[in-house]
Amino acid sequence: MxxxxxxxxxxxxxxxxxxxxxxxxxxxxxxxxxxxxxxxxxxxxxxxxxxxxxxxxxxxxxxxxxxxxxxxxxxxxxxxxxxxxxxxxxxxxxxxxxxxxxxxxxxxxxxxxxxxxxxxxxxxxxxxxxxxxxxxxxxxxxxxxxxxxxxxxxxxxxxxxxxxxxxxxxxxxxxxxxxxxxxxxxxxxxxxxxxxxxxxxxxxxxxxxxxxxxxxxxxxxxxxxxxxxxxxxxxxxxxxxxxxxxxxxxxxxxxxxxxxxxxxxxxxDVDAIEPMIAKPSLPSRAVPVSEVERMKVDQVFIGSCTNARIEDLRIAAHVLGEEVVAPHVRLMVIPATQRVWQQANAEGLLERFAAAGAAVSTPTCGACLGAHMGVLGPGEVCLSTSNRNYVGRMGDPTAQVYLANPAVAMATAVAGAIVHPDEVRPDVIELEGALVG
Known part of the structure; x- marks a missing residue:
C-alpha cells in the first residue's frame, strides 16, 4: 500500500x-x-x-x-x-x-x-x-x-x-x-x-x-x-x-x-513570489510588500521561533549595513538561543545592531506573545518577524502587527516605515540557500 x-x-x-x-x-x-x-x-x-x-x-x-x-x-x-x-x-x-x-x-x-x-x-x-x-x-x-x-x-x-x-x-x-x-x-x-x-x-x-x-x-x-x-x-x-x-x-x-x-x-511557482507581508490581524492576509502603503511603524521586532536563527540575523545585519534605526522606531533584536546569541556576537552582529540603536536581548519568546521585552501600547504599529498577528497578540488590542521576513523588518526599522528591502540595500549577495539582496 x-x-x-x-x-x-x-x-x-x-x-x-x-x-x-x-x-x-x-x-x-x-x-x-x-x-x-x-x-x-x-x-x-x-x-x-x-x-x-x-x-x-x-x-x-x-x-x-x-x-x-x-x-x-x-x-x-x-x-x-x-x-x-x-x-x-x-x-x-x-x-x-x-x-x-x-x-x-x-x-x-x-x-x-x-x-x-x-x-x-x-x-x-x-x-x-x-x-x-x-x-x-x-x-x-x-x-x-x-x-x-x-x-x-x-x-x-x-x-x-x-x-x-x-x-x-x-x-x-x-x-x-x-x-x-x-x-x-x-x-x-x-x-x-x-x-x-x-x-x-x-x-x-x-x-x-x-x-x-x-x-x-x-x-x-x-x-x-x-x-x-x-x-x-x-x-x-x-x-x-x-x-x-x-x-x-x-x-x-x-x-x-x-x-x-x-x-x-x-x-x-517560487519564481513569482516576492517578499511578503501579512497585514493585521491574520497571517492569511499576506500580500507582496510592494502592494503595501508606506505605513509608519513604532516598533520592529526581529526574533521568535520563526525568524531568530543565525541566518536571519545575518540577513538583518546585511540590510542594516552602516545605517541606523529611525529615531522614532524601537528595534528589538532577540536571538533565539544561547548558541545563536554567541555566534552572532562572535560575528560582530550584536554590536552592529546595538550601535545602530537596537535593543538586543537574551533569548526569550517574550515579545512575540506580548508577555515582556517589547509589549505594544495602545494604537502602536509593529512589524514583526514572528508568526502571529492576532488582535492583542503582542500587547494592547488596538495595536497593529504586520508580519514579514528579517530583510523587510530591518529595512522598515531603518526607513521608519514599511518598505521593500531594495529601498535600503539594492546591492546583491548570496547567503546559504538565500539570495537576500
Missing part, C-alpha cells in the same frame, strides 16, 4: 505496516517537550496520573523560554515548578535560563530531533521540527502528561496536502515568504488537520533555517503538522549539529511513495 512520509512514520511508531487517514493509532513517542508555560500544568496532570517517574528521562525536554528570564513573581513560580520537576525526575534535557532559548530553534540545534521520529510538544508551534523529516505536532498539557507517563500518544492519522514548489527564490525571498504566500492562498484553515508536505525544486534551494521557518507556520493554516522529506541538506545539518553537541544517533529517514495518495496537491 502506497504511503506518504507522514503515514509511514505513524505506522512505524504504531508497530504497523501501514495506516490510513482517519484511523486512530497509538504511537510511541521519541521526544516530549514542554516549556515554562505548559510544563507546570503538565506536571499537575502527571501527578494525578500517579506515575512515579517519567517513562524515559532521556526523551523529555523542558525549556525555559516564554517568560524567560522570569518577568514577574507569577512567572518565576512557573519556572520554579518546572525546575523542581526536572531535578526530581532527573530530566536529561532541561534548558534553564542562559542555557537554552526558544525550544523550536533549540531542539534541532541540539540534535534532539531526527528524521522518522515522532516529536510531541506542549506548544502549538511544535510543528516546526517537521523540517527535519519527522512527524511533530503540538498538544495540550494534559495530553503531554500522558506522554510523560507512558511514552505513547493516540493520534488520528491526518490526510496529507502535497505542496510542490518549482523555481528558485529570488531577491530577498526566504522561507517566510513561501509559507505566507501559501497561507494567503489557502486561508487560515485551508489545511485543517492535514500534514502539509513541502517538496519540489524550490525546497531544495532553501537553507535549513528557511525550511524550519516554513514548517513553523503550518499551524497558521490549521495544519496538524508540517513536514519536508529529508535530503542531503537535511543530513548535512544533522551531522553538523551532532558533531557540535556530541549527540550521535542512527538516522531512520523515510520518504513518500511516488504513488501515495494526497487529499490535495498545490503547485507553487
Amino acid at each position: 502506497a504511503q506518504t512520509i507522514t503515514e509511514k512514520i505513524l505506522a512505524r511508531r504504531a508497530g504497523r505496516t501501514d495506516v490510513e487517514p482517519g484511523e486512530i493509532v497509538m504511537c510511541k513517542v521519541d521526544l516530549a517537550m514542554a516549556n515554562d508555560v505548559t510544563a507546570p500544568a503538565a506536571v499537575t496532570a502527571f501527578n494525578k496520573i500517579g506515575a512515579p517517574r517519567v517513562w524515559d528521562r532521556h526523551k523529555v525536554a523542558l525549556v525555559a523560554s516564554h517568560f524567560a528570564p522570569a518577568k514577574d513573581i507569577a512567572s518565576a513560580k512557573l519556572m520554579t515548578r518546572m525546575r523542581a520537576f526536572a531535578i526530581e525526575q532527573e530530566i536529561e534535557h532541561f534548558f534553564d535560563v542562559g542555557r537554552g532559548g526558544i525550544e523550536h530553534i533549540l531542539l534541532p540545534e541540539e540534535a534532539l530531533v531526527l528524521p522518522g521520529e515522532i516529536i510531541i510538544g506542549a506548544d502549538s508551534h511544535s510543528c516546526t521540527y517537521g523540517a527535519l523529516g519527522c512527524f511533530s505536532t503540538g498538544v495540550g498539557s494534559t495530553d503531554l502528561a500522558a506522554v510523560l507517563a507512558t511514552g505513547e500518544i493516540w493520534l488520528r492519522v491526518p490526510e496529507s496536502m502535497k505542496i510542490v514548489y518549482s523555481g528558485r527564490p529570488g531577491r530577498w525571498v526566504v522561507g517566510k515568504d513561501l509559507i505566507l504566500s501559501v497561507i494567503a492562498r489557502i486561508g487560515d484553515d485551508g489545511a485543517r488537520y492535514m500534514a502539509m508536505e513541502h517538496t519540489g525544486e524550490g525546497i531544495a534551494h532553501l537553507s535549513m533555517d528557511s525550511r524550519l521557518t516554513l514548517t513553523n507556520m503550518a499551524i497558521e493554516a490549521g495544519a496538524k503538522s508540517g513536514i519536508i522529506p529529508p535530503d542531503a541538506r537535511t543530513f548535512g545539518y544533522i551531522a553538523e549539529r551532532q558533531e557540535a553537541t556530541g549527540r550521535h544517533s542512527e538516522l531512520e529517514p523515510l520518504h513518500s511513495d511516488p504513488d501515495a495518495a494526497y487529499a490535495q496537491t498545490l503547485e507553487v
